[in-house]
Amino acid sequence: MDQKQIAGLLNEMTLEEKVAQLLQLTAHLHEGAEDKGQITGPKEEMGVTAEMVNASGSVLGLSGAASIIALQKSYMEKSRLGIPLLFMADVIHGFKTIFPIPLALGCSWDLGVAEKSAEIAAKESAVSGIHVTFAPMVDLVRDPRWGRVMETTGEDPYLNSLFARAFVRGYQGSNLAEDKDRLAACVKHFAAYGAAEGGRDYNTVDMSERQLREYYLPAYKAALEEGCEMVMASFNTVDGIPASGNEKLMRGILRDEWNFDGVLISDWASIREMIAHGAAEDDCEAAYRAIRAGVDIEMMTPCYVRHLPQLIESGRVDEELIDEAVLRVLQLKNKLGLFENPLRGADPNRERELLLCREHRKAAYEAAAKSCVLLKNNGVLPLKPESRVALIGPFADHEDILGWWSCVGEKEDAVKLGPALQERFTGKLSVTAGCGIDSMTAEQLEAATAAAREADVLVLALGEASDMSGEGGSRTDITLPEAQLELVRQLKRLGKPMAAVIFNGRPLDLNGLFDESDAVLEAWFPGTEGGAAVADILTGSVNPSGRLTMSFPQSVGQVPVYYNAFNTGRPMDPSKTGERYVSKYIDSPNEPLLPFGYGLSYTTFDYSGLTVSSDEMSAEQPLTVNVTVTNTGARAGVETVQLYIRDAVGEVVRPLRELKAFERIDLQPGECRTVTFTITEEQLRYHHSDLSFASDPGLFQVFVGPNSRDTLEGAFRLI
Structure with a gap:
């Protein structure tokens, strides 16, 4: 028409x-309607x-x-x-x-x-x-x-x-x-x-x-x-x-x-x-x-x-x-x-040909593999092929990994972690629940402890049920359920190297898990092919490359905690811990446990040689920022190079830093690459007190690094 x-x-x-x-x-x-659909209810309530x-x-x-x-x-x-x-x-x-x-x-x-x-x-x-x-x-x-x-x-x-x-x-x-x-x-x-x-x-x-x-x-x-x-x-x-x-x-x-x-x-x-x-x-x-x-x-x-x-x-x-x-x-x-x-x-x-077809599952696998974020690793991951591994936890053999709003997806179609790891791991692997998502029996704990004693490395599969997040799933306590934290405490006593994989729908308060574990992999709710992707990361055939897009708090009492916050008139000096009348908590650091942009890899990257092409820029003349990134580890990996800017003085107070650009680069061992970012005046604009959208002349700081916290610095002036 x-x-x-x-x-x-x-x-x-x-x-x-x-x-x-x-x-x-x-x-x-x-x-x-031959089918009642996904949502039903009494017609009388509608009044139509x-x-x-x-x-x-x-x-x-x-x-x-x-x-x-x-x-x-x-x-x-x-x-x-x-x-x-x-x-x-x-x-x-x-x-x-x-x-x-x-x-x-x-x-x-x-x-x-x-x-x-x-x-x-x-x-x-x-x-x-x-x-x-x-x-x-x-x-x-x-x-x-x-x-x-x-x-x-x-x-x-x-x-x-x-x-x-x-x-x-x-x-x-x-x-x-x-x-x-x-x-x-x-x-x-x-x-x-x-x-x-x-x-x-x-x-x-x-x-x-x-x-x-x-x-x-x-x-x-x-x-x-x-x-x-x-x-x-x-x-x-x-x-x-x-x-x-x-x-x-x-x-x-x-x-x-x-x-x-x-x-x-x-x-x-x-x-x-x-x-x-x-x-x-x-x-x-x-x-x-x-x-x-x-x-x-x-x-x-x-x-x-x-x-x-x-x-x-x-x-x-x-x-x-x-x-x-x-x-x-x-x-x-x-x-x-x-x-x-x-x-x-x-x-x-x-419809019968397309739904859950091989091509679609392959794409879901790739997405899951790229979305997992390695939060900590003290040499435990990837698992060594000759190790004896005990996979323990409610998500060791659980299909509830799709997450809320999974449309017509069915849990039964999801690849579970336990079977996927069995297929891929060449060493000895035992699988046991240890506890439910929010409950534990003596028999479960006894079986988990027995399996752990026979193992060289423990992998804990923990997290939230899918209905603990999503619409209507707000929580004041965002730690893992107590039954799972008790499992962590009990297994920690054995003194074995311990890696944790967490399945969840939100950033968590990781108290009771992060410090107790030698490695932590954030899997989120990874979808239909999630178990396969996580298993490949654990065994090392996939090198994790995900980076956080939300900060993880030290505790829920910090919330909201986010990277692009304003400074205060009394900012805390970390070197002066005894000062009272500054903006700080007396029982916690100000900083999140894990910052925006954070994530580890099975290799390491070094940043060096940050240069800014000019000390001054104008609306007509952009400038470039260069940084050299080197893969200093023993295997290929993907690094997400992030550029942040701070407007040092504005008509309205500006955040301590703001993400302005990023680039994902794939580097072989020993390979180095110069990453170049172009900064324009348009990127420096913001809403002023009268809601006009413009930039301010003056000093700007530039930060480049692997996350919003660990960066190299430069500067320029907008004229």
Whole structure:
């Protein structure tokens, strides 16, 4: 259809048909749905009529080519104007083939891996009938207590923005209408959901507009600049106003300032939740606020379908607002080619061929191998082939490694660590649980102790159950469960070399594990091929290359702790530990246990010869920073060279350092390479107190190194 035909279709629609296009419901509410989908519940709770349901514009949570074909055909038979349904789903880190959680993918620092993971997720979803994914989630997060930290790529706005673009490219490709193996992407959650107070899901967000623009908005904007078709409103308040009814945020910034003309959808029931927030008296007021804010589709509450017609009849809402919203929905359906082919890419035969195919599993393996981060290693890893090894812990033979939001992935398809290590390890290997995730029996401990006594090296497979993170998975205690810490204490008494592998969805407080272990490998929730990837790292056929994109705290009491913080008027001098009236804790270091960008390898790298091409730069004349990196170890490895900058004096206080560029390089033993970064004036800009975006002349410091802490330094002046 062309735009004239779309406009003509809109003119033919009745008001009730228009409003129905703005309603999204789960599949079980629809007549003709052969499958109830991933989400079900009593129809009575919705308060919508059969007519409303049968005319609604989109479906949430249904997948499977046969099921979607059946529902689409049934719907089209009843549709007066032949307007097809949109099918949407939470395809977060894979569809059937599950990739590492997004936080883990971020730790790969490999944008190609992220893009490929989204491309494969799109292909599996599209052939199964899905049109839109509610991804990427690009919320910047500094608080690991929040369960949904597993969906983000970390604490840095620059890196998050790069990954946002990569995910959008992977999901959407370059031509949605013709490429039936792609999905429309929906960036979320707009805005600043990752800053919920106390790390508690759905909680209040309150910050200055300057803070919002400087740190939290860039990744959403980057996704939209990459062509992302949809935006999802967040659950939280922004400046005291729920996002779903926030005109300044949605109309002012998203629509008017950023010129976004795609579809804006509420999160699950978030329009009606304005009542609980105290921002609307009833469903009618919630509908009024949301449509004025520019929310096009209401997910899973009936405020629009029940009240927009009367709001228009009373004159409180102009029908033009409804027409704008419906037009955006119709345009998205047209971009996806649904008017010409309502079934789009849904194909049961091809679905059977593609889902969990060898090529997709291979890509999931590569992503998992690149996402693991070696946090500590005192010579225990990789395992020596002749060693006797005891693999002990609840994840030694556990399939719960997919993580939250694993769509239609099944734990039974996951490669478990124990069997994978058995296949690869040539020495003697015993496998025992030792404890459950949060419980221990005397028999389990006795079996683990007996196995440990017979071993030369202990490998502990520990972590969180997948439902201990994810949506609704906020925690105040982010240590490992006590049963696992007790297992560590008991095995430590044997005096054997001990390596720990942790499976989890957030940065943890590693007290009780980090100091007690000789090596620690952060595996995150690594997905379908996770056990194979971790086993190959343990045995040394893969050299770990992941780097943290969130700082790990010394304890939860430090939270939020992040690398790009401001200095204070009374900064602590580490050499003067006795000073009291400075910004410090009296019972803990200020610094995190492990900083942003940190990660080890089975080889070592040396940085030397940092040079800045000029003492001065201007807007017209960029400068370059050079550093030589040498592989000083005995095996090939990948190093992520990171460039940070500090604006020494600004009109607004600037962070101690900010990531501005990075490069992943592969070096053979003894090989050295000069890495060159170009710095432009544009990279030095920030939001001033009046919200203008500009740079300040003056001194800038340059830091280059393997992480945000251990760096070489240089300087220049902007004139």
